[in-house]
Amino acid sequence: MEGEATYVSDLDNLKATELRLGLPGTDAPEKPTPASPRGSKRALLAADEECQSKSKSLGADSSGQEAAPVAKAQVVGWPPIRSYRKNSFQARKAEEEAAGLFVKVSMDGAPYLRKIDLKVYEGYKELRKALENLFKCFSLGELSGMEGCNGSEYAITYEDKDGDWMLVGDVPWEMFISSCKRLRIMSGSEARGMRSSP
Amino acid sequence: MREGRSSEMSDEEPPGGGGPPPPFSDQVLENVLESVLQFLDCRRDRNAASLVCRSWCRAEGQTRRELFIGNCYAVSPARAVERFPRVRALVLKGKPRFADFELVPAGWGAGFSPWLAALATSNPWLERLCLKRMSVSDADLSRLARSFPSFRDLTLICCDGFGTVGLAAIAEHCRHLRVLDLIENDVEDQGLDWVSRFPESTTSLESLVFDCVGCEVNMDALEALVARSPSLRRLRVNQRVSVRQLRSLMVRAPQLSDLGTGSFGEGGEVGEGEGEVEVADLEAAFAASRSLVCLSGFRNHAPQFIPAIYPVCANLISLNLGYSVITAEELEPVIIHCHNLQTFWVLDTVHDEGLQAVAATCKDLRELRVFPLDGTEDSEGFVSDIGLIAISEGCPKLRSILYFCHGMTNAAVVSMSKNCPELVVFRLCIMGLRRPDRLTGEAMDEGFGAIVMNCKKLTRLAVSGLLTDKAFLYIGKYGKSVRTLSVAFAGNSDSGLRYVLEGCPKLQKLEIRDSPFGDAALLSGLHHYYSMRFLWMSSCKLSIRGCKEVAQRLPHLVVEVIRDRPEKDDDEAIDDGEAVETLYMYRSLAGPRDDAPRFVKIL
Numbered sequence: 001m002e003g004e005a006t007y008v009s010d011l012d013n014l015k016a017t018e019l020r021l022g023l024p025g026t027d028a029p030e031k032p033t034p035a036s037p038r039g040s041k042r043a044l045l046a047a048d049e050e051c052q053s054k055s056k057s058l059g060a061d062s063s064g065q066e067a068a069p070v071a072k073a074q075v076v077g078w079p080p081i082r083s084y085r086k087n088s089f090q091a092r093k094a095e096e097e098a099a100g101l102f103v104k105v106s107m108d109g110a111p112y113l114r115k116i117d118l119k120v121y122e123g124y125k126e127l128r129k130a131l132e133n134l135f136k137c138f139s140l141g142e143l144s145g146m147e148g149c150n151g152s153e154y155a156i157t158y159e160d161k162d163g164d165w166m167l168v169g170d171v172p173w174e175m176f177i178s179s180c181k182r183l184r185i186m187s188g189s190e191a192r193g194m195r196s197s198p
Numbered sequence: 199m200r201e202g203r204s205s206e207m208s209d210e211e212p213p214g215g216g217g218p219p220p221p222f223s224d225q226v227l228e229n230v231l232e233s234v235l236q237f238l239d240c241r242r243d244r245n246a247a248s249l250v251c252r253s254w255c256r257a258e259g260q261t262r263r264e265l266f267i268g269n270c271y272a273v274s275p276a277r278a279v280e281r282f283p284r285v286r287a288l289v290l291k292g293k294p295r296f297a298d299f300e301l302v303p304a305g306w307g308a309g310f311s312p313w314l315a316a317l318a319t320s321n322p323w324l325e326r327l328c329l330k331r332m333s334v335s336d337a338d339l340s341r342l343a344r345s346f347p348s349f350r351d352l353t354l355i356c357c358d359g360f361g362t363v364g365l366a367a368i369a370e371h372c373r374h375l376r377v378l379d380l381i382e383n384d385v386e387d388q389g390l391d392w393v394s395r396f397p398e399s400t401t402s403l404e405s406l407v408f409d410c411v412g413c414e415v416n417m418d419a420l421e422a423l424v425a426r427s428p429s430l431r432r433l434r435v436n437q438r439v440s441v442r443q444l445r446s447l448m449v450r451a452p453q454l455s456d457l458g459t460g461s462f463g464e465g466g467e468v469g470e471g472e473g474e475v476e477v478a479d480l481e482a483a484f485a486a487s488r489s490l491v492c493l494s495g496f497r498n499h500a501p502q503f504i505p506a507i508y509p510v511c512a513n514l515i516s517l518n519l520g521y522s523v524i525t526a527e528e529l530e531p532v533i534i535h536c537h538n539l540q541t542f543w544v545l546d547t548v549h550d551e552g553l554q555a556v557a558a559t560c561k562d563l564r565e566l567r568v569f570p571l572d573g574t575e576d577s578e579g580f581v582s583d584i585g586l587i588a589i590s591e592g593c594p595k596l597r598s599i600l601y602f603c604h605g606m607t608n609a610a611v612v613s614m615s616k617n618c619p620e621l622v623v624f625r626l627c628i629m630g631l632r633r634p635d636r637l638t639g640e641a642m643d644e645g646f647g648a649i650v651m652n653c654k655k656l657t658r659l660a661v662s663g664l665l666t667d668k669a670f671l672y673i674g675k676y677g678k679s680v681r682t683l684s685v686a687f688a689g690n691s692d693s694g695l696r697y698v699l700e701g702c703p704k705l706q707k708l709e710i711r712d713s714p715f716g717d718a719a720l721l722s723g724l725h726h727y728y729s730m731r732f733l734w735m736s737s738c739k740l741s742i743r744g745c746k747e748v749a750q751r752l753p754h755l756v757v758e759v760i761r762d763r764p765e766k767d768d769d770e771a772i773d774d775g776e777a778v779e780t781l782y783m784y785r786s787l788a789g790p791r792d793d794a795p796r797f798v799k800i801l
């Protein structure tokens with residue numbers, strides 16, 4: 001144990017005097033270059049050992065382990081998952097990100113539907129603005145649904161994965177776009193009913 | 199090949215046809231012997247028989263039909279073919295397993311060409327081939343397809359170097375093809391429509407697995423192929439196949455026993471109103487597949503289609519949701535019908551609750567694999583000791599488990615060791631480096647100790663988490679049947695490795711990474727290395743000096759030192775004190791290989 005500690009701390013000192021960008025403890029980039037893999041692994045060992053002794057002194061507290069090693073650099077080949085598997089999920093993520101999330105938008109009283117890509121909006125504000133623009137040619141008044149606003153006759157609703165019609169704006173944006181299947185701008189009494197419920 | 203010791207190797211006769219033919223009476227004896235030996239199937243029995251005497255060795259060599267070569271560099275192709283001239287089936291394994299995790303640089307070796315050349319010239323009767331972690335080129339596949347007129351079965355697992363061009367050659371020229379199984383290979387998309395190349399007449403296809411082929415296939419050609427393959431029992435399509443296309447295939451092959459469902463989601467050319475109609479149609483297709491016992495795929499499933507599989511759940515023996523991002527809520531209504539399930543692969547997105555549901559229903563479960571969705575070290579971690587305990591309590595017949603988790607306790611592992619006495623394979627991967635017991639803060643020594651102590655049939659073990667030398671003491675003391683051991687980021691000193699090398703007589707495959715074992719530990723295993731298939735040690739504390747000594751003392755061992763720095767001049771004298779990044783050593787009758795790349799130094 002002793003010998004290992006000295007070996008590791010020497011390398012540590014060397015790293016400490018190095019000038020580089022990034023958080024202390026961060027090491028090689030994701031794909032280790034030929035010269036550095038050993039170095040990155042050793043430095044990681046150092047950071048991890050510190051963390052382990054810390055978590056032990058804090059007692060058997062699971063939160064102690066959440067004080068994760070500062071080094072965010074991934075160790076090559078760990079956890080031992082085949083690259084085929086890793087790539088499967090990455091590919092799918094990339095596909096989803098590229099594909100866009102098109103949903104139909106209907107408005108009560110409008111003669112035809114529109115389609116929008118939810119991915120291009122950053123939040124509810126942008127979405128409402130976009131919907132207003134889409135349907136303003138029907139001069140059906142201002143869209144609302146924002147807190148504090150009253151008097152508007154419309155409510156923006158969406159159909160979620162379970163097939164239920166929900167009021168837009170209740171859940172975090174990310175959750176919304178992952179469960180929204182189509183949008184409907186409701187008018188009249190139906191709209192009032194939706195907005196008044198708690 | 200033989201798993202004998204060095205003394206047997208040096209006594210070995212020239213194989214097969216060396217020397218003058220035996221006298222007449224001996225020839226009769228050999229003929230009788232051959233007739234008898236052909237009933238021996240098990241390769242270990244055959245190995246034993248071949249050691250009796252020269253004539254038995256010769257007779258056995260002439261009658262061996264299935265050849266298993268666990269390390270393609272353990273013997274030269276010429277020698278293997280000469281000793282076993284009438285082999286019908288060959289299994290050949292190449293790269294070490296840690297190559298799957300990017301620990302072996304590209305170009306290391308394990309090319310199939312030399313083997314193909316030897317077989318093609320002297321054994322035209324080859325019918326079945328299974329390659330694992332080998333480099334196979336399109337030219338190889340093309341030559342393979344043309345060289346063996348009775349060729350039937352091709353299985354490629356974790357191979358690379360080929361693409362749709364090679365597949366097209368196989369489809370076109372192997373007229374009696376029964377099995378084409380492509381499992382987790384890296385297949386190059388050259389845009390060739392290989393599915394159209396199968397013969398136009400009725401085929402003898404029994405199994406077609408191509409879920410790892412990334413590019414789209416010609417669906418019309420595939421449907422037609424399925425329609426004219428009455429013997430087809432296994433079909434696993436890739437994720438480019440939508441659920442609508444899957445249904446078309448299923449109705450043409452209601453006799454399937456094994457189905458890989460592709461994406462199980464929407465996609466492809468679909469008309470507007472088609473979506474809803476399909477669930478009922480899809481369910482009908484499943485209901486009609488009365489022989490279906492094995493289901494996989496679900497690569498990008500749409501949740502509304504999952505209920506379509508309910509009709510087959512009760513018959514399922516094997517269910518692979520390992521690529522399916524599925525929650526506990528989605529899993530429960532499916533798993534509740536699967537009382538006959540023996541093999542279950544799943545992602546950790548089902549959480550401990552999902553595993554509890556599995557434990558409640560799948561009383562016959564033999565094999566469980568839980569993979570992480572997010573493979574990074576600092577992922578949230580969706581399954582834990584809770585799931586493991588549930589499984590151990592619900593599934594007493596469990597034989598094999600692979601479990602990726604973030605946190606674990608000794609108590610849970612001990613619980614599994616006591617509840618699952620049938621365990622043969624125990625692979626636990628606590629993803630955080632050197633994580634201790636999440637409740638007690640202790641090392642995971644006691645948990646793994648209990649496994650080797652209580653599971654008497656254990657042959658394969660993978661350890662993780664915070665482990666001291668004590669864990670290895672237990673393994674050495676109790677792990678008498680252990681044949682394969684995987685170690686990562688574990689142990690304190692040389693003693694750890696020594697305990698294992700001295701204590702585990704059946705040890706054949708040992709792979710270690712990032713553990714503080716040095717030359718002294720390495721040298722403590724000299725008595726055993728000829729009985730092993732290989733030893734892998736990377737990022738440990740080895741030096742050239744220690745490895746050189748092993749190489750000198752054990753001449754039939756090939757000792758490879760693999761470096762990080764490929765551009766280093768290999769003529770440069772190596773300093774004995776230089777640290778060894780990766781050691782890969784294996785017994786071999788062939789001596790040092792001649793295809794080693796520059797970054798590999800054979801001592």
